[in-house]
Amino acid sequence: MYMSIAELVSASMTQHQPVYELMIAQEMATSNCTREEVWHTMGRNLDVMEAAVKKGAAGDGVYSTTGLTGGEAVLLKKYRQTGHTLSGDVMMQAVQNAISTNEVNAAMGVVCATPTAGSTGTLPGVVFALQDRLDLTRDQMIQFLFTAGAYGMVIANNASIAGATGGCQAEVGSASAMGAAAAVEIAGGTAEQSAEALAMAISNLLGLVCDPVAGLVELPCVKRNAIGVSNALIAADMALAGCTNKIPADEVIMAMDKVGKGLPRALRETGLGGLAATPTAIRMEEKIFGKAQAKA
Amino acid sequence: MTVNYKSVFDIIGPIMIGPSSSHTAGACAIGRAANSIFKDKPTEIVIHYYESFAQTHKGHGTDYAIISGVLGFDPDDSRVPYAIGLARDQGITITFIEEAGDSPIKHPNTAIVDLENDSKKVTVAGCSIGGGTIEIREIKMDGFDIKPKGPLPILLVQGGENDHQNVTKQLADLTKVNDQQRYQTARGNMYEYDLDRRLKHEEITKLAENHTTMVYL
Numbered sequence: 001m002y003m004s005i006a007e008l009v010s011a012s013m014t015q016h017q018p019v020y021e022l023m024i025a026q027e028m029a030t031s032n033c034t035r036e037e038v039w040h041t042m043g044r045n046l047d048v049m050e051a052a053v054k055k056g057a058a059g060d061g062v063y064s065t066t067g068l069t070g071g072e073a074v075l076l077k078k079y080r081q082t083g084h085t086l087s088g089d090v091m092m093q094a095v096q097n098a099i100s101t102n103e104v105n106a107a108m109g110v111v112c113a114t115p116t117a118g119s120t121g122t123l124p125g126v127v128f129a130l131q132d133r134l135d136l137t138r139d140q141m142i143q144f145l146f147t148a149g150a151y152g153m154v155i156a157n158n159a160s161i162a163g164a165t166g167g168c169q170a171e172v173g174s175a176s177a178m179g180a181a182a183a184v185e186i187a188g189g190t191a192e193q194s195a196e197a198l199a200m201a202i203s204n205l206l207g208l209v210c211d212p213v214a215g216l217v218e219l220p221c222v223k224r225n226a227i228g229v230s231n232a233l234i235a236a237d238m239a240l241a242g243c244t245n246k247i248p249a250d251e252v253i254m255a256m257d258k259v260g261k262g263l264p265r266a267l268r269e270t271g272l273g274g275l276a277a278t279p280t281a282i283r284m285e286e287k288i289f290g291k292a293q294a295k296a
Numbered sequence: 297m298t299v300n301y302k303s304v305f306d307i308i309g310p311i312m313i314g315p316s317s318s319h320t321a322g323a324c325a326i327g328r329a330a331n332s333i334f335k336d337k338p339t340e341i342v343i344h345y346y347e348s349f350a351q352t353h354k355g356h357g358t359d360y361a362i363i364s365g366v367l368g369f370d371p372d373d374s375r376v377p378y379a380i381g382l383a384r385d386q387g388i389t390i391t392f393i394e395e396a397g398d399s400p401i402k403h404p405n406t407a408i409v410d411l412e413n414d415s416k417k418v419t420v421a422g423c424s425i426g427g428g429t430i431e432i433r434e435i436k437m438d439g440f441d442i443k444p445k446g447p448l449p450i451l452l453v454q455g456g457e458n459d460h461q462n463v464t465k466q467l468a469d470l471t472k473v474n475d476q477q478r479y480q481t482a483r484g485n486m487y488e489y490d491l492d493r494r495l496k497h498e499e500i501t502k503l504a505e506n507h508t509t510m511v512y513l
Contacts, residue, residue, distance in 0.1 A: 003299075045305075108357065157298075
């Protein structure tokens with residue numbers, strides 16, 4: 001099992017294999033499954049992602065039962081149709097995909113948690129935008145997910161992917177890093193460039209807190225996935241341009257772990273600090289649950 | 297370093313009903329573990345929440361998720377959001393308790409599940425470590441107080457030295473046993489095996505042929 005980004009990059013370089021192939025081989029060995037079985041399972045995950053990307057942006061969109069989130073993927077879709085977005089259509093398509101997926105999640109719809117449900121829109125946001133941008137086949141999109149998974153496993157086993165342990169940097173930060181690394185590979189970059197993209201993506205989101213309003217995975221979670229996808233694409237582009245993070249990826253992951261452990265409990269998925277502790281958030285919580293829970 | 301995430305599908309997955317992998321899918325997994333241990337229909341379910349689980353269980357759908365797990369549902373089962381009503385329709389009493397203190401198993405996402413009926417009672421302490429992955433850190437069943445390190449999969453087998461030899465031999469063909477422990481009471485032994493990889497359905501079925509009371513988590 002690959003325990004560090006350095007090991008993963010070195011294996012990819014010396015064996016002349018893309019990271020997705022290394023991941024598939026490792027999965028076959030650890031699960032005692034055939035290549036067809038693991039490929040099929042990943043394909044199902046891709047299908048679930050695609051369904052959520054489409055569902056949130058179709059018709060009038062989806063809305064959560066609390067009414068705090070929903071319908072904004074549709075707003076983005078209509079805005080994109082004007083052709084005058086500031087950040088360009090690839091970026092805004094990625095953002096729309098991410099928001100759409102997380103709106104489905106907040107509405108208790110079916111999603112594929114990547115790596116978590118709170119950060120579930122980031123990876124689909126990237127891969128379905130790149131599908132159009134790079135004309136990706138279904139097989140290439142499945143490869144993208146194996147690559148993202150390989151990098152994500154290293155992050156999860158060395159740091160954390162839980163908001164309650166590491167803050168949102170552990171969720172959207174990890175998802176963004178996985179997306180950045182996989183985007184580099186699918187665009188033809190090297191594993192070393194993937195590692196740089198991962199390192200830059202995490203570095204950019206280091207310290208991001210987990211402060212869900214009323215303890216719901218809605219505000220600010222849904223829109224944090226917009227920053228997750230955009231950060232992933234920007235980090236991937238920087239790495240493909242030859243920019244480097246200077247601090248190696250494995251050290252960045254260790255830093256994220258330490259930052260997470262140092263965050264006060266109020267900022268680790270307790271709904272007690274950050275945006276969750278604002279007067280408006282407390283009013284929302286009272287309206288939804290009838291009474292305010294004690295605030296730290 | 298503890299390796300909790302052993303499969304790429306722990307990271308890309310699970311497919312689940314929202315909104316939270318740690319507080320919904322993970323809670324469902326803790327409920328499912330309790331269900332696998334209890335192996336029967338409970339008449340009473342008591343859930344103790346600690347720390348982040350205590351603070352945010354309502355908003356995260358943790359209540360219906362953990363009950364759906366106790367009922368044996370998968371995290372992507374469309375009945376997950378309705379699990380509490382379905383359980384109460386079966387006459388099951390359900391209580392949720394927000395505990396004020398720190399988690400006794402030292403994790404912010406902790407739930408302790410008590411399941412009971414006329415013939416038995418079990419207690420399962422689990423924590424949800426992120427992305428739907430869980431650890432089980434304490435199990436009280438049949439007079440045993442089992443304290444695993446946490447990471448799954450875990451195999452529990454009751455019996456004597458013969459059963460232990462037999463299981464060890466079968467496991468040797470399947471996977472590495474990372475850790476094992478024996479618990480003793482006047483009624484007999486319980487063997488705990490922490491396995492290196494998840495077993496496939498047919499492998500579990502084969503193991504269970506000779507060990508009908510076996511628990512695989």
